[in-house]
Structures are given as structure tokens and as C-alpha cells.
Amino acid sequence: MNVQAYLMFNGRTEEALAFYTQAIGAQVTALMRFGEAPEPPPPGMIPEGWDDKVMHASFRVGEAELMASDGCQSDAAGFAGVSLALSVATKEEAETRFAALVEGGQVTMPLGPTFFAPAFGSLVDRFGVSWLVVVVAS
Numbered sequence: 205m206n207v208q209a210y211l212m213f214n215g216r217t218e219e220a221l222a223f224y225t226q227a228i229g230a231q232v233t234a235l236m237r238f239g240e241a242p243e244p245p246p247p248g249m250i251p252e253g254w255d256d257k258v259m260h261a262s263f264r265v266g267e268a269e270l271m272a273s274d275g276c277q278s279d280a281a282g283f284a285g286v287s288l289a290l291s292v293a294t295k296e297e298a299e300t301r302f303a304a305l306v307e308g309g310q311v312t313m314p315l316g317p318t319f320f321a322p323a324f325g326s327l328v329d330r331f332g333v334s335w336l337v338v339v340v341a342s
Contacts, residue, residue, distance in 0.1 A: 209288060212275035213331060217258035220272065220331050224263065227304035228290065233269070234262040265290070287326065287334040295339055298323040302337045305329050 213220050224230035238245065239255030250257070257274040264270075270288075290305075292298050302315045308330030315325030315337060323339040 208269055208271055209286070210271040210273070211331075211333065212273055213258075215254075215257060215274050216331060217261055217272050217274045221258075221261060221263060223330070224265070227307070228265055228301050230263045230265050230270075232261060232263045234260070236260045238274075287336050289336040289338060291338055291340045293340065295323045298325070298337050298339045302327065305335050305337070 211220070221230065221232055221235075225232065236259050237255065238250055238257055238259045241259060254274065259273060261272045262269060263272065290301060292301060298315060302325055306327040306329065310328050311325070312328060312334070313324075313326040315323055318324045321338050321341050324337070326334065326336050328334050
């Protein structure tokens with residue numbers, strides 16, 4: 205059994221994938237556009253002109269496999285109640301990844317030492333995704 209996060213970006217998946225590739229070294233492992241589907245979607249399922257939007261993508265961050273789509277939502281994405289935890293080996297890597305992820309976003313807890321880790325912080329990135337960045341204490 206496996207549980208994976210599936211992020212819906214409401215038309216911004218390509219932008220998000222490029223951002224995560226640059227910010228945290230994500231690697232896109234699959235990408236299919238709505239226009240590439242073997243059968244057309246039911247009428248009204250996707251907005252007009254979305255043939256080039258991402259129907260499904262998979263990407264790796266370290267050992268984790270995440271999935272993403274432009275989805276078929278008509279309003280802004282809402283990721284409330286869910287955070288992605290990014291565990292790194294050193295304080296320096298935490299600082300680098302935190303700074304990259306928060307670009308265009310918002311810090312919700314500054315990165316700093318805690319009783320449980322040499323460094324921990326939280327942020328919401330420019331796509332509304334909540335991240336927890338933590339140095340895994342060895």
C-alpha cells in the first residue's frame with residue numbers, strides 16, 4: 205500500500221513543476237496533456253482551450269513521488285490542512301531549500317533551531333502549498 209500527494213494547480217502545473225525543479229531539485233518523471241488523452245473528456249469536464257494544460261504529471265523529490273494536474277477546478281487551489289514535509293541532511297541545505305521555496309510565497313515560521321531539530325521552519329509557496337522544512341537530526 206502507498207499514499208501519494210496529488211496536487212491540483214488549476215492551470216499552473218507547468219509553472220509549478222519548473223519552480224520545484226529549480227527550488228528543490230524535483231525531477232519530472234511523467235507528463236500528459238489533456239489533448240494527448242486517447243479519448244476526449246466528457247463535455248464540460250475541462251475548460252475550453254485546455255488541450256495544452258497538464259492532465260497528469262508525476263515528479264520525484266528525493267525518494268518521494270508526487271503527482272500533479274491542472275485539474276478541472278474553476279476557482280483557486282486550496283491546500284489548507286495539508287503540508288509537504290521536506291527533510292534534509294544539513295542546516296545549510298535547509299536554508300537553501302527554504303529560501304528557494306519561499307520565493308514569491310510567505311514564511312509561516314522562520315527557519316531556526318528547535319528542541320526536535322537543528323533547523324525547522326514552515327512556509328506557503330507561491331502556489332499555496334504549505335511546506336515544512338526540517339533537518340533530520342542524526
